[in-house]
Amino acid sequence: MSTVPHRARAAQVGRPMDRADGRAKVTGAARYSAEYAPPGTVYAVLVGARIAAGEVTGIDARRALRSDGVLAVLSHLNLPPLAAEPHLLPSLAGAAASGQSFFPMRDARVHYAGQPVAMVVADTLERAGHAAELLEVSYRAEPHVTGLEQGREHAYEPERIFAGFLPGRIGRGDVDRGLAEADTVVETVHRLAANHHNPIEPAAATAQWQDGRLTVHDSTQGPTATRLTVAELLGLPPSQVRVLAPAVGGSFGSKAMVWSHPVLAAMAARHVRAPVKLAVTREQMFTACGHREEQEHRFTLGARRDGTLTAMRHHKLSPTSPFDDWTEPSLEMPARMYACPNHEGVYRLFRANTMTPAFMRAPGEASGMFVLETAMDELAGELGMDPVELRLRNHCDDDPSTGLPWSSKGLRECYARGAEMFGWHDRAPVPGTRTDGHWLVGTGMASAVYPVYQAMGPQRARVRLYADGRATAETACADFGTGVGAVMRQVAAAALGIGAEQVEARYGDTELPTTVAAVGSAGTGAIASAVHTAASALREQMVARAVADPASPLYGTDPGRVEAAGGRMFPQGGSGGGEAYTDVLRRHMMSDAEALGAWDPPGADGGYAAATFGAQFAEVGVDPDLGLVRVRRMLGVFAPGRVLNAKTARSQLMGGMLWGVGHALLEATRMDPGSGRWANASMGDYLLPVNADAPEVRVEFAEVEDAVVNPLGAKGVGEVGVVGASAAIANAVHHATGRRFRDLPITIEAVLGRGQGASA
Numbered sequence: 072m073s074t075v076p077h078r079a080r081a082a083q084v085g086r087p088m089d090r091a092d093g094r095a096k097v098t099g100a101a102r103y104s105a106e107y108a109p110p111g112t113v114y115a116v117l118v119g120a121r122i123a124a125g126e127v128t129g130i131d132a133r134r135a136l137r138s139d140g141v142l143a144v145l146s147h148l149n150l151p152p153l154a155a156e157p158h159l160l161p162s163l164a165g166a167a168a169s170g171q172s173f174f175p176m177r178d179a180r181v182h183y184a185g186q187p188v189a190m191v192v193a194d195t196l197e198r199a200g201h202a203a204e205l206l207e208v209s210y211r212a213e214p215h216v217t218g219l220e221q222g223r224e225h226a227y228e229p230e231r232i233f234a235g236f237l238p239g240r241i242g243r244g245d246v247d248r249g250l251a252e253a254d255t256v257v258e259t260v261h262r263l264a265a266n267h268h269n270p271i272e273p274a275a276a277t278a279q280w281q282d283g284r285l286t287v288h289d290s291t292q293g294p295t296a297t298r299l300t301v302a303e304l305l306g307l308p309p310s311q312v313r314v315l316a317p318a319v320g321g322s323f324g325s326k327a328m329v330w331s332h333p334v335l336a337a338m339a340a341r342h343v344r345a346p347v348k349l350a351v352t353r354e355q356m357f358t359a360c361g362h363r364e365e366q367e368h369r370f371t372l373g374a375r376r377d378g379t380l381t382a383m384r385h386h387k388l389s390p391t392s393p394f395d396d397w398t399e400p401s402l403e404m405p406a407r408m409y410a411c412p413n414h415e416g417v418y419r420l421f422r423a424n425t426m427t428p429a430f431m432r433a434p435g436e437a438s439g440m441f442v443l444e445t446a447m448d449e450l451a452g453e454l455g456m457d458p459v460e461l462r463l464r465n466h467c468d469d470d471p472s473t474g475l476p477w478s479s480k481g482l483r484e485c486y487a488r489g490a491e492m493f494g495w496h497d498r499a500p501v502p503g504t505r506t507d508g509h510w511l512v513g514t515g516m517a518s519a520v521y522p523v524y525q526a527m528g529p530q531r532a533r534v535r536l537y538a539d540g541r542a543t544a545e546t547a548c549a550d551f552g553t554g555v556g557a558v559m560r561q562v563a564a565a566a567l568g569i570g571a572e573q574v575e576a577r578y579g580d581t582e583l584p585t586t587v588a589a590v591g592s593a594g595t596g597a598i599a600s601a602v603h604t605a606a607s608a609l610r611e612q613m614v615a616r617a618v619a620d621p622a623s624p625l626y627g628t629d630p631g632r633v634e635a636a637g638g639r640m641f642p643q644g645g646s647g648g649g650e651a652y653t654d655v656l657r658r659h660m661m662s663d664a665e666a667l668g669a670w671d672p673p674g675a676d677g678g679y680a681a682a683t684f685g686a687q688f689a690e691v692g693v694d695p696d697l698g699l700v701r702v703r704r705m706l707g708v709f710a711p712g713r714v715l716n717a718k719t720a721r722s723q724l725m726g727g728m729l730w731g732v733g734h735a736l737l738e739a740t741r742m743d744p745g746s747g748r749w750a751n752a753s754m755g756d757y758l759l760p761v762n763a764d765a766p767e768v769r770v771e772f773a774e775v776e777d778a779v780v781n782p783l784g785a786k787g788v789g790e791v792g793v794v795g796a797s798a799a800i801a802n803a804v805h806h807a808t809g810r811r812f813r814d815l816p817i818t819i820e821a822v823l824g825r826g827q828g829a830s831a
């Protein structure tokens with residue numbers, strides 16, 4: 072039913088358009104969840120456990136309660152019961168979705184350091200913070216488990232991982248036979264540090280009760296998910312819960328699940344009979360919204376002399392929480408990347424004293440593809456083959472895990488364009504031989520891949536056209552920096568045949584039509600597809616009115632032969648003889664017309680496999696005396712299908728690639744084994760690349776058409792940019808130095824040959 076947009080309309084989609092919220096966000100005008108203070112608002116402060124395992128043996132709240140302005144101290148001793156158990160689910164599921172199945176302050180057990188054990192409410196933030204200091208919590212500590220070496224011997228194979236969505240073991244063919252057929256075998260072990268996402272806006276919720284109805288301003292990737300979760304855990308009908316998130320300051324997966332904060336804010340607000348604001352502090356962000364778990368990968372790759380892969384064995388060991396079997400799916404996309412007939416992937420977990428890990432940008436792909444793509448580089452070295460050539464030799468036209476054809480691919484073009492633009496073939500044939508002053512210089516490349524997630528319910532949007540010629544496009548989704556608001560305007564404008572400037576995007580409110588949370592790189596494509604469907608239905612409605620109206624110049628025209636552009640409808644093939652939408656609305660005494668649109672994703676069983684592919688290239692300089700690695704330039708070529716907005720798509724991909732600099736060289740949250748706490752839980756101690764670390768980054772698109780994934784043919788760009796970026800950098804470090812670093816991050820100490828991660 073969706074028609075192919077003609078050129079005038081198509082021009083709206085794809086062009087670079089500024090984010091709808093960009094100016095407000097950079098000037099400070101945007102209002103975030105912690106910036107709403109309904110009259111009478113009071114403040115809640117969380118108190119985190121100081122031990123990593125054991126029990127709270129007492130809470131002496133007397134001094135805190137006597138402190139000025141204090142209204143309540145809530146803990147396991149007096150927190151009201153939940154109406155339902157939290158389910159570990161990602162928020163796109165269209166159901167209540169918690170980041171972990173554990174909810175704090177229901178009993179005295181302590182499972183991880185920083186776990187909320189009390190909440191202090193006072194009339195100002197300062198007084199709440201002061202009283203929290205006066206609270207005397209006593210503990211009985213037990214031995215804790217936090218690191219790989221402590222957990223290894225207790226590891227088990229989980230039946231399912233990733234909130235139950237994926238099996239704990241995958242495979243095809245016979246790996247032992249494949250290895251026996253190999254001429255060359257590469258075996259690697261990689262230790263990847265834990266990482267934390269820390270968006271500019273920390274998690275925060277402001278909750279207000281009015282006549283039994285609850286309004287929550289929540290910093291979330293999915294207002295609908297927050298609504299459903301808060302409603303279920305508090306035993307409210309979802310219709311009585313409104314969630315607002317008009318401005319969200321970044322997330323990267325940290326707000327893709329619903330954590331305890333909005334629920335606790337609502338509980339506190341009911342308890343003290345006033346609106347309550349609960350803002351997570353920067354330090355608390357390290358124990359509040361999940362993280363990418365520390366992980367060890369053992370990887371074996373077998374190939375024939377000509378480079379053909381014969382077998383791949385990939386085992387991952389990682390810590391999970393005491394209550395959930397979670398690990399990011401690091402093995403799936405590496406298993407589907409190349410035409411290798413024999414594969415075995417096994418996850419092993421051990422219970423540790425941390426919260427349940429969570430989605431973090433390209434959850435699983437960023438880590439797993441680092442392992443595969445650096446091992447491929449080692450294999451290319453062993454075989455004396457160019458790394459691009461090795462990948463081309465193992466290119467797969469069908470998904471090797473299912474045999475289903477890819478809905479579109481474009482990877483060969485990504486390699487070819489990337490190699491050409493980067494000057495790949497000029498690289499020194501022998502690692503460790505190119506210098507620039509005292510810098511060693513090298514280049515590296517890697518493949519990138521990210522799946523297209525289709526397992527979500529119907530998406531809805533409303534588009535309304537006013538008699539003054541302006542329009543609105545509405546969905547419940549949040550724009551946490553992805554640019555979906557701009558894309559909504561473009562897609563609605565294209566389908567209606569009006570200018571995108573005439574369309575206002577409204578989002579971040581559960582009272583608007585229900586859409587999925589923006590997760591898994593699927594948000595913009597899914598939301599835009601619903602907007603496209605709604606706007607197309609509205610155009611058809613307007614055309615139907617015109618052709619049925621004797622007063623219209625279009626009277627009697629076949630509606631299938633009417634097009635729209637510039638706010639006018641006219642017979643196909645020319646722009647004369649028609650009339651403006653506004654004329655029809657005025658003549659019919661309509662202030663506006665609107666249409667709802669729904670788009671049902673085709674689901675996982677559509678007969679196709681779907682993923683976005685790309686190729687990453689990096690050049691580094693290494694200072695051998697100081698152990699410094701400087702990334703000099705990066706190039707990523709991606710084939711994401713239809714690009715809906717050239718500017719926001721490029722920004723997403725560039726942001727992902729720059730994250731690769733952090734992943735490769737800097738980012739690590741280190742556990743202090745003695746205390747069981749994260750030792751560097753601050754933005755001063757958790758190292759991130761800053762502007763001075765940022766190389767020249769080029770993002771290019773290889774055009775592919777995808778007729779399967781959604782009516783717009785958009786496969787998603789939110790995460791694929793980070794995938795393979797750290798591998799390209801690590802491969803470049805090898806090329807520069809002749810030394811292989813298999814652990815992440817590649818620290819200065821490792822480059823200097825000291826400490827963990829140093830290798831030959």
Ligand code: MOS
Nearest residue numbers: 324327431432591
């Ligand atoms: Mo994204 S890490 O799937 O929210």
